[in-house]
Amino acid sequence: MEHENGATAVNRIEKKLRQKLDEGDYYEAHQIYRTLYFRYVAQKKFDDLIDLLFDGASSLLKADQIASGIDLSILYVDTLTKYEEKVIDEKVLTSLDSLLSFMKPVSELAANKEKFLQESVKWSASKSGNVRGSPELHAKFANTLWKQKEYSQARRHFLWSNDALNCAKFLVDYHTTQGSKDESDLFIAQATLQLLVRKNIQMARAVFSDYLRLHPTFADQSSSKPPLATPLLDFIYFVLESIDRQTTQANRLQIYTILIEKYQSSIDRDPSYKSYLDKIGQIFFGLPQPKPKSGGFLSNLLNDLMKDDDDEDGEDAQDDNKEKNKTNAGLPTVVQDGTKPDTTKSEMKPKLREEELD
Known part of the structure; x- marks a missing residue:
């Protein structure tokens, strides 16, 4: 019964989340995503949380809510780190690169974006066996940063790529x-x-x-x-x-x-x-x-x-x-x-x- 009540509560929150996104209330939507993050982590529902955070980060970034979107992107990487059974594969690498591609360059948020990049590379290092991170991930990041005219960052990742x-x-x-x-x-x-x-x-x-x-x-x-x-x-x-x-x-x-x-x-x-x-x-x-x-x-x-x-x-x-x-x-x-x-x-x-x- 407790499980059903918990599931019902989550469903109610998710319904409210969709409503806030439709209304353009991105601040409230961001807070709901964070609430769900803590609940899903406590329940070890990592697969569901990965999908939820990717969708949330993508939605906020596309809506030009760059700070909130980067925050959820960092939580996405944090979830990958907590999910010890998660393996590194093309789907995850592509998802990380997609999130980066949605991050429009904003000088005030450069440190936040850099944290996302660093945490992503750190996670890939733990899964790929390469202490400097997955060369494939570096290549994806490098090409995306190049498109964004972030030359110094792109150069760094290219030199660790394949x-x-x-x-x-x-x-x-x-x-x-x-x-x-x-x-x-x-x-x-x-x-x-x-x-x-x-x-x-x-x-x-x-x-x-x-x-x-x-x-x-x-x-x-x-x-x-x-x-x-x-x-x-x-x-x-x-x-x-x-x-x-x-x-x-x-x-x-x-x-x-x-x-x-x-x-x-x-x-x-x-x-x-x-x-x-x-x-x-x-x-x-x-x-x-x-x-x-x-x-x-x-x-x-x-x-x-x-x-x-x-x-x-x-x-x-x-x-x-x-x-x-x-x-x-x-x-x-x-x-x-x-x-x-x-x-x-x-x-x-x-x-x-x-x-x-x-």
Whole structure:
């Protein structure tokens, strides 16, 4: 009898809810949804609650009740978290992305929207086994945020996604609409380095290649291999090639070090590159962790390998020939011939600063 009374009470509340929605009394409707949330959680009626909250959040968001809609969206994710038996599947991922797509950008509610994104990714991480969240969910969020012109947020999710092609298309759009002409190589260089720091070699290669193919500045190039449009692009290409080079660890380390030395002026265009290159060296080229209170590991390493170098480029002709003879078999052809890359063009500090790695 108690169960019937409880069910009757819920039915009465749901009827009142539909009435409030029809009347456009969204504040009262929001409060009723929250009341039902607590009742359904207490009764562990998670399947019903998931459907109820999705419908409620969607209705409020479509009615431009953005704050209330985001609140119910967060409760939707909270219900997924409480429902331990709930598995991650395409239907849930699509539902989360649909809710995001209804959230019109409102600056005052940016923190609320960010909480929804974070909680969604956190839940997907607990179900997918990927500590950074489901790559599929990141891809959905990234593409939706891109459509909403939320470029910084979209970029972050693209770099944790598995959608290389759309990531490259996004970066092209990001640069052409938000960056300056001279930053075309900076946008792809930073993204590629960050993907390598995240150990996503396959996506780094695909994004780099697709970006050069799709970007109007580089699309007319006859070859996808060096010499490319800028020395920085040549450097990124050689780093990607060096990761899988079939040679000894010591030789690969020498190749990596010489590449950094030769392209130093291009690397200096963005101060963040040094940190990324330190990490990439540790992950792929056998560099040890930096010593505490050192002047920077790459600086110390270069000093050790090029002990007598005092000029700005870090090596004189004699030392360059000496190093070249040691490692010639494993070097890319542009490095083998000892030719200094053309870095005389104006090297500008990027105007658009990206977020730090998580």
